[in-house]
Amino acid sequence: MSSSALPYRPHNHEVCVAQALAEARSICQQHNARLTPTRERVLELIWQSHKPLGAYDVLAVLAEDGHNAAPPTVYRALDFLQQHGLVHRIASLNAFIGCTHAGERHNGMFLICHTCGNVLELTAPGVSNAVTLAAAEQSFQPDDVTIEVAGYCPRCVPEPAHDR
Amino acid sequence: MSSSALPYRPHNHEVCVAQALAEARSICQQHNARLTPTRERVLELIWQSHKPLGAYDVLAVLAEDGHNAAPPTVYRALDFLQQHGLVHRIASLNAFIGCTHAGERHNGMFLICHTCGNVLELTAPGVSNAVTLAAAEQSFQPDDVTIEVAGYCPRCVPEPAHDR
């Protein structure tokens, strides 16, 4: 395993984006779903950032594109992308981020850096299992699980104070 | 342990509320914080429901009280109550619920029923540990942990279909 997770080190992110888009096209084909230009463009925009984008951020970029879009356009595209597992909504940020496990069955867990804003999506079976177990103890049947951890990423961990 | 968690069975909820308020007064005293009438009333309103209340729900009840409050009044009271660990914000619902572990150091996990809307707060050490571990593996330093599980509570679990 590499020394640090992808968002935390430099890389050619265009490649990530291109791969994500290719994967999305493939997934949509399998699902018999139409990855229309607007939807694809929204997915691309979201992927171009390791930081989550708000719906209105997306809207603003579309406007720069010359696409005279209204909020429903963006929200509909985002709904579509979510339904097909291509993006996740981060509830604590009201924002969206590309799914790095598209196509796989997974329960995401998100590490959100307070300082740099980057978000790392993790598949943590230990966490999923613990959640499932805790819910089962209450006879609760889980459906959607939201796990969002805000804190400091390796690059932004505050220096330990020496003077105390 | 009782057969089902509190929100799921009938009980005299006024007692819960009264206890919560008494506890809140005590905690605020310890913190040297002022549980003013507005703050206390907001806490009471939130506690009177097992379902999370939105800020504007609270506002509406305050209006019925004859308190001519504006949004900042409510949001400020809620901020105060959150800071002192008396209520939690449920990010996936934009709503607030009374903390059932006020004063204790805890990481809440919330079971939110799609059908009846009730929310159960749980302290699940297994989950917390798994989250801490998963974060540590990424050298991530957690600060706020949000765990919200939407699904079906024991009273609302859909009947298993017999015809398939």
Place this chain on the structure above:
DNA sequence: TTGCTAATGTTATAATGTTGCAAATTCCGC
């Protein structure tokens, strides 16, 4: 009292998300 701080009031506005309907596009069987 005087003066400081915390708390509240007030107005306006920002940010986020939805509804409903009409127009356009795409799909699909013929």
Place this chain on the structure above:
DNA sequence: GCGGAATTTGCAACATTATAACATTAGCAA
């Protein structure tokens, strides 16, 4: 290709959630 059905998009209005900025008041101590 053609026509009807279904999906997608455009668009306007609106609903909900949250905050900014500044004035006022209440609590409290010197």
